[in-house]
Amino acid sequence: MFLFGASGHAKVITEIIQLNGGSVSGFYDDDPLKKSLMGIPVLGNTEAYKPGNEKSLISIGNNRIRKKVTEQIEAKYGQVIHPKAVVSETVEIEEGTVVMAGAVINPFTKIGRHVIINTAASVDHDCQVSDFVHIAPKSTLCGGISIGEGTLVGSGSVIIPNTKIGKWATIGAGSVVVKDVPDYAVVVGNPARIIKFNSQL
């Protein structure tokens, strides 16, 4: 597998690939100072990538940059699920998505493309998680929640059942979301309140 991005998030993904018996053939990263990561070479910047049959993943935590890379590069994307994640057989997960250690995804939830379900996150039944979302470590999505494209659900936050979160929103770390969140809104606190809006794409 090839990985786009050679930072901390790439280390976590590399370890999962290796635990699953696979290997990373190399990284592509736009920082010319990066030569290798975990003993695996950085093969050049993203423009140096030549499409082939070997699958790739975008190992970049920033949701907007992950989306940009998919627009710039034509690649076949895989997915990785940590062997110690618990994912219901009824869950649908699309290409490019990664699920970290200790995450739990319960029945009939749908997860889009290039999503990060990070360490020990809990995504309960009947949720809809759109493309390029990041559910950060230890956050909790109760049942029936929908999350719009590109939203960051910050570490340790809790979202109560049947809530709708818009696209490209940010839920601050540790927030408790008790009502719907509009597109681009940044919310923090308990109960979570809007403090500003992210810029539109």
Ligand SMILES: CC(=O)SCCNC(=O)CCNC(=O)[C@H](O)C(C)(C)COP(=O)(O)OP(=O)(O)OC[C@H]1O[C@@H](n2cnc3c(N)ncnc32)[C@H](O)[C@@H]1OP(=O)(O)O
């Ligand atoms: C493996 C990994 O590392 S995955 C990483 C996952 N990442 C995260 O969980 C990070 C989530 N990000 C946050 O919580 C950030 O603090 C954000 C995005 C909500 C706000 O960041 P910024 O835009 O830089 O805002 P800034 O730090 O200027 O804070 C604005 C105000 O909100 C407050 N605030 C910021 N974050 C929070 C929060 N999580 N909870 C409560 N209040 C907060 C600040 O204290 C500040 O208040 P003040 O104006 O009274 O001083």
